Amino acid sequence: MEVFSCPTRLMAGSGAVKMLAQLGGKRLFLVSDPYFSNNGWAKQIAEAANCQEYVIFDKVQPDPTVELAAEGTARLKEFGPDLLVALGGGSAMDLAKAMAYFAKVDCPLVAIPTTSGSGSEMTDFAILTHDKVKHPIVDPKLRPNVAILDSDLLQQLPKGLIAEAGFDVLCHAAEAYVGKDGGMMTDLLAREAFSTAYAALPASYAGNTAVRLKVHMASTMAGLAFTQAGLGLCHAMAHSLGGMFHVAHGRLNAILLPAVIGCNAHVAGKKYAELARAAGMGGSADTIALRNLKNGLIRLRRELNLPETLVQAGVDPRVLWRSVDTIVKAAVEDPCCKTNPMPVEDFLVRRILEEVTGRV
Ligand SMILES: NC(=O)c1ccc[n+]([C@@H]2O[C@H](COP(=O)([O-])OP(=O)(O)OC[C@H]3O[C@@H](n4cnc5c(N)ncnc54)[C@H](O)[C@@H]3O)[C@@H](O)[C@H]2O)c1
Numbered sequence: 001m002e003v004f005s006c007p008t009r010l011m012a013g014s015g016a017v018k019m020l021a022q023l024g025g026k027r028l029f030l031v032s033d034p035y036f037s038n039n040g041w042a043k044q045i046a047e048a049a050n051c052q053e054y055v056i057f058d059k060v061q062p063d064p065t066v067e068l069a070a071e072g073t074a075r076l077k078e079f080g081p082d083l084l085v086a087l088g089g090g091s092a093m094d095l096a097k098a099m100a101y102f103a104k105v106d107c108p109l110v111a112i113p114t115t116s117g118s119g120s121e122m123t124d125f126a127i128l129t130h131d132k133v134k135h136p137i138v139d140p141k142l143r144p145n146v147a148i149l150d151s152d153l154l155q156q157l158p159k160g161l162i163a164e165a166g167f168d169v170l171c172h173a174a175e176a177y178v179g180k181d182g183g184m185m186t187d188l189l190a191r192e193a194f195s196t197a198y199a200a201l202p203a204s205y206a207g208n209t210a211v212r213l214k215v216h217m218a219s220t221m222a223g224l225a226f227t228q229a230g231l232g233l234c235h236a237m238a239h240s241l242g243g244m245f246h247v248a249h250g251r252l253n254a255i256l257l258p259a260v261i262g263c264n265a266h267v268a269g270k271k272y273a274e275l276a277r278a279a280g281m282g283g284s285a286d287t288i289a290l291r292n293l294k295n296g297l298i299r300l301r302r303e304l305n306l307p308e309t310l311v312q313a314g315v316d317p318r319v320l321w322r323s324v325d326t327i328v329k330a331a332v333e334d335p336c337c338k339t340n341p342m343p344v345e346d347f348l349v350r351r352i353l354e355e356v357t358g359r360v
């Protein structure tokens with residue numbers, strides 16, 4: 001049986017943040033990071049909501065911690081908003097979602113993504129870090145009520161962020177497409193998200209701002225797909241390695257995705273081949289299309305100047321191999337493994353670690 005729901009109202013286009021004023025809030029709590037306080041966007045967007053009173057909580061850091069979520073939850077309860085806005089990347093949205101969840105506030109949550117990557121504006125996930133381990137919390141109550149995709153916020157995206165977040169989109173789409181809980185609706189979204197992001201990322205990275213809304217929409221589509229179809233081993237390993245080494249989530253996905261596709265291909269080769277053809281990579285035989293998919297991702301990773309190995313991403317291999325048991329355990333226990341197309345066992349994670357550290 002296929003169950004698909006999209007409770008989040010989506011507003012997209014240039015100037016879409018002005019729609020905040022239509023939501024009728026009087027007391028606004030805005031969650032963001034220092035970058036948006038410093039450049040004035042947090043204040044500008046809080047004022048666009050036209051509320052009588054607002055508070056800006058701007059303590060978000062990449063990979064937000066459980067401790068920060070507890071601090072934010074207390075501030076949120078104390079203020080008692082009737083409108084909650086998350087402005088920023090996956091980290092800001094995840095923190096705001098977790099705060100609303102723990103505080104049990106009964107007000108709309110509006111997500112305004114400023115990166116085209118996490119898809120968190122559409123998902124039932126919030127990822128918090130505790131003791132160097134990233135823990136996904138998964139609950140339909142976490143899904144934002146409104147997502148505002150404003151292309152004006154994407155005009156000055158740094159190249160590194162376009163590349164990293166872009167690979168997160170490709171990874172969400174590819175994992176959702178082969179995810180165990182997928183169906184026709186999620187396949188449709190994942191295929192479109194993958195081919196749109198794959199086609200538009202080089203131009204966006206090269207400075208073409210006109211294509212950025214396309215990648216932003218692809219990110220949202222991929223979020224909507226994976227929140228129902230599930231993710232897989234690539235995200236499980238990205239969570240485990242990200243908690244320990246604090247390498248950006250999208251960079252880890254870029255390093256891991258071709259290797260994970262290689263392993264999963266034993267059971268999901270046909271679907272990967274479909275994805276390759278949908279993205280215009282060709283290959284009439286499934287084995288050729290699969291090879292094109294892996295090579296296409298490796299080529300794009302190079303074009304976007306992303307690292308190819310964990311060592312290139314700054315991970316000390318001696319530390320990694322000393323901590324390998326912890327990394328493997330966290331990956332195998334990550335809830336994303338449940339929807340990976342093939343069962344995840346220790347040896348598979350070790351095999352991929354060897355590939356992405358250049359041991360094989
Ligand atoms: N909840 C979900 O469904 C989900 C899905 C995937 C990833 N995630 C999580 O999201 C996080 C990654 O999110 P992300 O890739 O969006 O990065 P991020 O939110 O961690 O932000 C990274 C950096 O980019 C900066 N930044 C954000 N927007 C910017 C802009 N427009 N211009 C300049 N700088 C900007 C931020 O200030 C920050 O320093 C990870 O913690 C990951 O685990 C969550």
Ligand SMILES: [Fe+2]
Binds near residue numbers: 235249
């Ligand atoms: Fe992700």
